[in-house]
Amino acid sequence: MEYMSQQGYDELVAELNHMIKVELPKVIEAVAEARDKGDLSENFEYHAAKREQGRLLGRIRFKQNILAHARVLDTSQRPADTVQLLSKVTLTNLKTNKQMVYTLASPHEANLREGKISIKSPMAQALLNHKVGETVEVRVPAGLLKLRIEKVEL
Structure with missing residues (x-):
């Protein structure tokens, strides 16, 4: 369990929402765009976009885990x-x-x-x-x- 301030909790929620609602759709769109360019085995843009998608999903899971165990301190x-x-x-x-x-x-x-x-x-x-x-x-x-x-x- 992690104790934190209300302000810190609110900032974490806002950051998570931004990643899910703004950053993730951009990365998914970049993966789809790169996939449409042809052969995936030699497509650098596709591999870079997939790597970015994995990094972002990892950050999202990390923030969700923090929030799941967070308690606002009174x-x-x-x-x-x-x-x-x-x-x-x-x-x-x-x-x-x-x-x-x-x-x-x-x-x-x-x-x-x-x-x-x-x-x-x-x-x-x-x-x-x-x-x-x-x-x-x-x-x-x-x-x-x-x-x-x-x-x-x-």
């Missing part, structure tokens, strides 16, 4: 002062005194550019269930990172 029932999935956490690196803000998200919603880190990442795992003011140590490739939790938001 944030109203959670403690506001503890780091949990979907918490927005402000941290201070104790070595450099730099602040950073991350939101702990499901692996399917993780996007570092948006400040969303996967709940399965080492940093998120180290932060889970800790409270404001606590210091956590995270083992990263560069060594040991000491972080202080400054603020937790839902």
